[in-house]
Amino acid sequence: MSTAKVDLHKLARITNFMIASSTGAFFFAGYFLSFWFHFGTVFFLMLTVANFFYRHVQTQHTILRNFGVIGQMRYVLESVGPELRQYLFSTDTEERPFNRVERAEVYRKAKGIEGAQSFGSQYNYDENEIKLRHAMFPTDHADLEPYRLTFGEERGLAQAYTIDKPIVISAMSFGSLGSQAVRTLSRGARLAGIPMNTGEGGYPKYHLQEGADLIFQMGTAKFGVRNDDGSLNDDKLTALAAHEQIKMVEIKFSQGAKPGKGGLLPKEKITTEISELRGVPMGQDVVSPPYHVECRNLVSTVKFIRRVQEVAGVPVGIKLCVGRPSEVGELFEEMKRQEVFPDYISIDGGEGGTGAAPKAYLDGVGMPLLPALKSVGDMMVEMGVRDRMKLLAAGKLVTPGRQVGAMCLGADAVYTARGFMLAIGCIQALQCGNNTCPVGITTHDPSLQRGLVIEDKAYRIANYVKGSVKDIEHILCSMGVRRVRELTFDHLYVPHDSILSVQGDAE
């Protein structure tokens, strides 16, 4: 190439020579001209020593070994790269997991700002994305049936639990979130009139504090209700489920962030309080077992569901991320055989949620939500178990379009965790596992939590729910239906090369 080109190797050699020789030059200037020059002598002397260490002592960083201090620039720039990309260089639709358009929509709803926008979609509208089909003759809003979903009605439970909004705060434990964030979400859930899942964090001390309805999640380690060998302690569960705020219990079999692997809480985030609430030691990662000790096959799994239902008394759901739809089918078969059905089943997409997980699991394990949900939803109808339990869905369901899309695939209600994190101020800094969350949500550091003001942010939850419900209702009207359960797969426009038209599972 004939254009001017910076030879970085040569530049580094010149720099390294200049640093060393500057020391000498300043020394002579300091000696012969003025002692003031010795400020330069000291500066360059220390830089020379550091450079010597970079170049000749350390062996781990190739760039520093070859280029010296000027190579440090690479690490400095790389460390600010994510911020620069987010602030300056990424377009509005290309960031992951949530792009700026999606985040902005949640933020606007959370702040109660109307969402009308002009001049067209920012997406490539005709690309292979799934769209909702509107009807020629929309429903009158007054004809819309009020949303009601009663868990446990199939079993005629005295303690059946009814929700009147199709959105639920998904599982986030105290531990993964700081106490301030848990209280914000809990107070927001109460203001919004929706329940909140506790996550598998043991006794839900902070979740209970603000008075929200709770779904107690029992993870594979059963924090809060375990015996020492990791099996279920019936008495503890009975006592916990008797609490009036705890409306349902959820047995977590697997989770979208790390399907087939137990929960993970990095040691950076384990405080004295968390180690007490969970009954775990400090200073090491807490890794839940990958399965419930009671559940080693279909028969024992369904028996365990029945046992939890009997012990808890409240509606009991199960949550899993689908690996093989046929396995879920076999589970339904066994449920039918034993005449035992959970009160709901929640399908978690493999997209990876709030939780900390090995990167290989975030990126590569588990079926994505939409095909998984379609498989399970279709199977429930085919096997005649659709009216025996409710179906919930989770997996990046933060915007109304996608939420209604999930309902078309069979979901009765949607779970979202990250939507609510965005609503209370998450900026997608991706620091969740490091205890350094800059907006005080996934950290236990009081100096970072102080920015998260419960009084203010709890209302963002209420606003977000209100705005989302309003959009969902309007979309239902436009699609010409009167209630969520009238939605079917035919209400979706599915391009021929979409993830849903190619039947995802060739078993």
Next chain:
Amino acid sequence: MKNVPKKSTPALIATWGAQLVAAGILGYAGYLKLADHQADIELFTQLGMEPAGRYIIGGLELLAATLMLIPQSAVYGAILGLGVMLGAIIGHLTALGIDVKLLFALLVAALCVVVIVIRRFDAEFLRNLWDHYRYDVE
């Protein structure tokens, strides 16, 4: 900061001992300079830096002493203190002559090096100076 290895108890005792002694000497020296101590005025007159240089160096010494007493900033205090002491050593070797003050400068410089070495993981640019992984390969 994440992934900072825990310092052993002897290392903690050593660094805090070094920090306290160094901060004491630096703080006292800085105070004398800012308080127009006669010997310091003569010294800086000899270097041709009176009075601005005396105030700047005195200020830097007090700053280094303060930083060194706060755990989070101790390593930066030590770097600053080492810099000022290197200047003092150069001054004594080239202009002022060898006396007891040189010994103090050498002592403080050595203490600062101790603090820097023990606290090298506290600053990102320092931790790259050394190797800090152990490869357990049979």
